[in-house]
Amino acid sequence: MIVTKHISLDKDCVEKMEPYVERHSGNFSAAMREIIDRAGKSGLPYNSSAIGNSLLKWMLMETDDILVPDGVLDELINPILMNSMKKLEEYLSYKFGELGWNIDLVLKYDNEKLPSDVLIEIKGDTQRIKFVACILSQYLVKNSLERTPLKIRCVINFSDSIKVELSRSNKDEAHRSLVTFFGGMDEVIRAIKSNPDFWKAIINRHVLSNYNMVTLHRNYFEDLLANKIPLGEITIETLAKKPIQEIPLKEMLFLIKEVYETSRVADRVEIDKENIILFHNYRNKEAIEKLKKILVMLLEANGHLYDAKSTANIIVLTHRPDVGIKINEIVDNLKTSNSKVDQELIMFLTFLKGFKDIPDIPLSLTVLGRKIGRSLMQEYERENGIKSWNLETFKHAFETINSRIHVESEWKLEGNNLLYTVRKCNIATEGNKFDTYICHTAREAFKGALNYAFGNRAGLEIRKLLSHGDNLCEVVIQIH
Structure with missing residues (x-):
């Protein structure tokens, strides 16, 4: 039954009703019904809160x-x-x-x-x-x-x-x-609600282990299982929403701190200007060395060279912009050079011969070598129109490079693997004097070239090294 009544409302009441009227496209009766319906459902006086203050306060805190x-x-x-x-x-x-x-x-x-x-x-x-x-x-x-x-x-x-x-x-x-x-x-x-059983188990494990659980990306973990140094940090790129090489150094350092602390890879990470101090509880020396190399390579991927030193439970990474500037100058010159591979090789050799001016920085030398190796392969690739690399094209590239810098080498196929032998290296040997650091850097240049061509598909087994007292270098390249 519909009952019709005439009512009078002052201007203030009408203005308060306007949102309800607009919601019902100007239907005043429908607006009134909604107002009455709401008041009826609340079961409370007009100016009362629908719930008690204590419960309301708790609800507001929980939805913060x-x-x-x-x-x-x-x-x-x-x-x-x-x-x-x-x-x-x-x-x-x-x-x-x-x-x-x-x-x-x-x-x-x-x-x-x-x-x-x-x-x-x-x-x-x-x-x-x-x-x-x-x-x-x-x-x-x-x-x-x-x-x-x-x-x-x-x-x-x-x-x-x-x-x-x-x-x-x-x-x-x-x-x-x-x-x-x-x-x-x-x-x-929202993530917890979408998969509560998973997150409940994860949280319980972290609590029961007193937060000694480590959380890693699957690809990163796979590299570790394969005894490889992970080339980048997927989590960092995901957080930054851009490739590692495009992340500013200051942002990169804070991302390393966030990722390494929250993943529990490190207990604590402190940033001192452009340097990093990482605190950990690892006992195995080889594990600490690998972590140190991972950090150095990660920062190198970001475009910066760092020295790394470790004590009992601390790894200290020191920024080396002086070395970085030298390397970047070379790489920049190589990129702008019109004479391609020959000029790069000349600059590479010149730099190696003059690099006794740089202090003893073995990890930085690793980065230096790999960076130069990648640049050499990039320019060789452009000059020779190579679209994709295989063992044959890689072998031919290094035969060409070695012939120009007077390195005597041999290549032999062993099943699906390639045996690479260096019988004499004029880069590391001058007269009867053998330079360990130059040999190390040249070897890392080879690894950088291999990585540029094949990425994580390439494995390298070292059988003999001149720097270890052998009369030749012998390595086996494996492509997976």
Whole structure:
């Protein structure tokens, strides 16, 4: 049965009802029914909160740093209110007044219908105003994306108030700013809820082991199982959202700290300007040496040379920009040189002969050699039009290179492997004097060339070395 009554409402009541009327496309009766229905479902006086203060406070604390689902947000604040900052402010003031939250909310904006700058000022209980700031910021960002995207520029907290500044930006920055300021735990909670059994087991294992578990990317772990030095850090590239070589050094150091600490590879990582101090509990010397080399190679992939020294439970990585500058000058010259391979070889030899000016830095020499080896192969590849490498093209490249620098070598196929023998090396031997460091660097140049051609598919078994007192060098190249 429908009962028709005539009622009188003052202007203030009508304005408060406007959001409901707009939600129902101007149908005043439908708006009234929703208001009455809501009041009936609450079962509480008009100005009472739906839940007790203690429970409300706990709920707000538990949802801190978690964004409200879009569907819930749309039910809470009608998206159409985005067309009027004034009506949005009035509706929210009414809404939280209805809940008895005792919140003062003010919106300041440069344009009432299409703002490009918005300032939110909220006063009241600390936990409540933070929640209101979160949902209002989320509302403004979400509903501005298709018009003039607004990003959160800053959030300023006071003892009894909070200010949020938003300004015009793009969609990506708008989304990121929302996560940065109000959604820090949002992705974490969603991941846990999507696979609770997995995360419960992982957390239990970390707790039971007193956080002595180590978490590694599968590809990284595979390299370790294969007794290879991982060439990069997939997790770091994923976090940075760009290749390792494009990450600025300062950012790279902090990413190393974050990844190595949270994965529990290291107990603690400290950064001192451009140097790194890594604290660990490993006891095996070979394991510590491998970790040291991994870090040096990782930073080399980032374009920087580091020395590494270790004591009982500490690895110290010292930046060597002096060596890096020399190497980078050579590499830059090689890249701009018009004479390709011949000029590179001349510069390579000249640098090796003059490199006694550089202090004793064996790990940096490893990096140096590999970097020069890669550059040699890059230019050889360009000059000879090589599209892909195999053992035959690699053998031919080094036969050419060795003939030009007077290294006497032989190549022999052993099944699917290639035996490479150096019978005389004029690079490392001058007269009767053998230079260990030059030999080491030349050997690493060969490894760098091999890695450039075949990546992690290449294995290298060393059988004999001149530097170990043998009368020749002999290695077996294995391609997997």
